[in-house]
Amino acid sequence: MRPRRSLLGWMLVAPATIGVACFLILPVLLALGVSFFDWDLLGTRDFVGLENYRSLLADGALLNSLLVTAVFTLLSVPLSLALGLILATQLVRALPGSAVVRVIVVIPWVCAPLALGVVWTWIFQPSTGALNTLLGIRVEWLTDPTLALPAVAFVAIWQNVGYISLFFQAGLGRIPDSIYEAARLDGAGPFQTLRHMTIPLLRPTTFFLAITQVVASFQVFDMVYALTGGGPRHRTEVIASLVYHEAFQNSHLGRASAVAVILFLLLVVITVVQQRWFSSRITYDMS
Amino acid sequence: MKRRSLLTSLAVTGTVGALAACSPSSSGGGSGSGSDGGGDGKTLTFRLWDETAVDAYTESFAAFEKESGWTVSIDLVPWADYWTRLPLDVASGDAADVYWMNSANYVLYKDSGDLLDITDVVTEGRDRWEKAVVDLYTRDGGLWGVPQLWDSIALFSNSDLLEKAGVDPTTLSFDPAADSDPLREAGRALTLDKAGKHPGDDGFDADSRTQFGVNSQADRQAIIGPMLAANGAQWQKDDEYVFASEQGIAAFDYMQGLVNDAQIAPSAADTNANGDVSRDLFTQGKLALFQSGPYSLKTVFEGVGDSFSWILSAPVAGPEGPKSLVHGVVAVGNAKADDAKQEGIAKLLTWLGSAEGQKPIGAQGVAFPAHQDAQGEFVDYWDGQGVDVSPFVEAAKDAAEADTGAKANAGLEAAMPIFQEIFIGRTTAAEGVPQAQEEGNAAMA
Known part of the structure; x- marks a missing residue:
């Protein structure tokens, strides 16, 4: 019986396994291989060993992109999570109009980032943009080197808050009311309840969101591309933009692959660190 | 698909897969592709980036079909995606049979042997093509595209x-x-x-x-x-x-x-x-x-x-x-298309280089056709709208150099x-x- 059951199991997972192997593992391995070549995609491939990695580290472009991406992540992820949680705590109270607000805040997440980027370039336009007109000032949001990255992060936060709040709403829905009642009877105020009960009980949700949001912000590309194109002077050139520029504008597929490999390794490290950090914290069983 | 083509596609997928995968907005951005379009042996594919030129080419290809018996399927890829998709399609052997090219990009494709030398393909009427455009695409003793349209300032x-x-x-x-x-x-x-x-x-x-x-x-x-x-x-x-x-x-x-x-x-x-x-x-x-x-x-x-x-x-x-x-756009021939299509590609390039082939481009007000005998159509179109476009023609006569190089x-x-x-x-x-x-x-x- 066991071999037959085992065979059935393999058959059931085979389509997914083949898909993952062909469209994920094999391309990753090939990209790793390409990173050791000098190749413009159309001509011949010349083996250059670690030269692509060496040149990337030497010319500062990779370091700049890593720094830009790290700052973007630090600006966008914690704020997105905090605002998403605050929004969720209000939406679960089922106040009048909550259903409408719930739909409205998710709309930006449903929209294509590229389209959102284009719309926000109009809003951020210094002379005729809606934002400056509303504020009655003239700020160069996307062309000032000190403001461009925070402006991009702001759009990312605006786009993601609704999506994040959905998960927090689901997490909040799983916390039994009796726990809050007990806390109230013990004299806990709203802030104490949030800090000592809600946040710890939402740790699994927070863990999931933190990992996915960090990974997503390290992969962000199209919205940044539409908003600033990586400028001014590479101040918003996130790591995925660097992959694109190297591959399609500079025709350096080897260097682009090297950046992609570094990005992959970096995400693996970040995910492992996050997993360790969260697993060392207590998770309450609410079942 | 050949083994090299498959590996190329997979390698590129691996490199840029992160971009595609991370983005829920990634889209194909085109309407069909590749030299396989059509199915039968008498169909060619033609790729361009300008939506406003599609109707003009549709009209032109209808006349070409009657004359040659070859049908042409148009593949529109927007400019934003054009230079990202083209190298992938060329490298994997899926490029169109004839496609638009600009002066800033053609050398890369020419150097890798992907383009037909037009001097071998179109033997007559080349002297009627706008010289500024011909000069842009002349390199290493060859001409690497059939001039289609041009613009000046x-x-x-x-x-x-x-x-x-x-x-x-x-x-x-x-x-x-x-x-x-x-x-x-x-x-x-x-x-x-x-x-x-x-x-x-x-x-x-x-x-x-x-x-x-x-x-x-x-x-x-x-x-x-x-x-x-x-x-x-x-x-x-x-x-x-x-x-x-x-x-x-x-x-x-x-x-x-x-x-x-x-x-x-x-x-x-x-x-x-x-x-x-x-x-x-x-x-x-x-x-x-x-x-x-x-x-x-x-x-x-x-x-x-x-x-x-x-x-x-x-x-x-x-x-x-x-x-x-002066910038000029040319139609290039895919040198690596199937042998069975090379005769059709040569015929299509010859047609695209003729005044008849280019007249719809001018008559529909899309751009200045590169064939001098068809340029009057564009001038007449704008005359009809009350705009004298002759300053563009004058400006092109003493033009500065456009970007070129691999x-x-x-x-x-x-x-x-x-x-x-x-x-x-x-x-x-x-x-x-x-x-x-x-x-x-x-x-x-």
Whole structure:
């Protein structure tokens, strides 16, 4: 019986396994291989060993992109999570109009980032943009080197808050009311309840969101591309933009692959660190 | 698919997969692709990036089909995706049989043996093709595309505003060595703030300008190219930038001065972020002089409507006279398409190089056809709309060189952010132009 059951199991997972192997593992391995070549995609491939990695580290472009991406992540992820949680705590109270607000805040997440980027370039336009007109000032949001990255992060936060709040709403829905009642009877105020009960009980949700949001912000590309194109002077050139520029504008597929490999390794490290950090914290069983 | 093609596709997927996978907005962006289109042996594929040209080519191919028996399937890939998809399709053997190409990109494909030498394919009528375009695509003894359309640069003028300010657009000129010149004087007269003051007047508020004199922005084709050439600066020599000459630096300093010192051009903070700001201001009647190409004609014509009258004239003259940049688009033949299709490809390229094949491009007002005998169609179309487009024809006769080289795009991508910094006034021309040349040349190496 066991071999037959085992065979059935393999058959059931085979389509997914083949898909993952062909469209994920094999391309990753090939990209790793390409990173050791000098190749413009159309001509011949010349083996250059670690030269692509060496040149990337030497010319500062990779370091700049890593720094830009790290700052973007630090600006966008914690704020997105905090605002998403605050929004969720209000939406679960089922106040009048909550259903409408719930739909409205998710709309930006449903929209294509590229389209959102284009719309926000109009809003951020210094002379005729809606934002400056509303504020009655003239700020160069996307062309000032000190403001461009925070402006991009702001759009990312605006786009993601609704999506994040959905998960927090689901997490909040799983916390039994009796726990809050007990806390109230013990004299806990709203802030104490949030800090000592809600946040710890939402740790699994927070863990999931933190990992996915960090990974997503390290992969962000199209919205940044539409908003600033990586400028001014590479101040918003996130790591995925660097992959694109190297591959399609500079025709350096080897260097682009090297950046992609570094990005992959970096995400693996970040995910492992996050997993360790969260697993060392207590998770309450609410079942 | 061949083994190499499969591996290429997978390798590229691996490299850029992160981009595609992370983005929920990634899309195909085209309408079919590849040389497999059609199915039977008498169907060819043709790829282009301009949606407005599709109807013209549909009309042209209908006539070609009757004459040759070959049908042509059109594959539209928008400009935003064109140069990303093309190398992938060419490398994996899925390129169209005939496709549009520009001068900044063709050398890469020519060097890798992907393009047919047109001198072997089209034997008659080549002398009727626009010479400026033929020169752009002539390299290493071959011609690497059949000229399709071209554009040059002219000056769009708001006649109502110019008449009010007493400015004649045909007399405009600039001289970076002088303290003032007709362009700056006209620009000053045409620029107004909310209180009706001109730049230089007491209390003039640049942030509240309601009307601008002229466009000056980091636009290689309409502004940088013509202004540098008109000041006697050369853009590139062979495949290397040489624009950081004394004349080149002076021209850049002059162009940024129109924005930051004379304050007669829209802010670079606006034009760097959105290159169409100047065109939009012109169509709204808020910009008096707008230097651009035929690619702006339709938008300006439809946007302006009856709100004011406008005319075209020669680009602003510099010490070397008025100069334009001529860009040309060609149709290239896929040298690696199936042998069975090569006869059809040769026939299609010959048709695309004929006056009959190009007439719909002009007759539908898409662009200037590259065949001289078809250009009258475009002039007639715009005559019918009340616009005299002859300044574009004149401007093309003494044109400056457009970008070319195996990595011309990479060079421009490296230089352009520095040009933008010069226009916005954060970097001086003396500092930025040599830096842009150095970084541009490094990217093209």
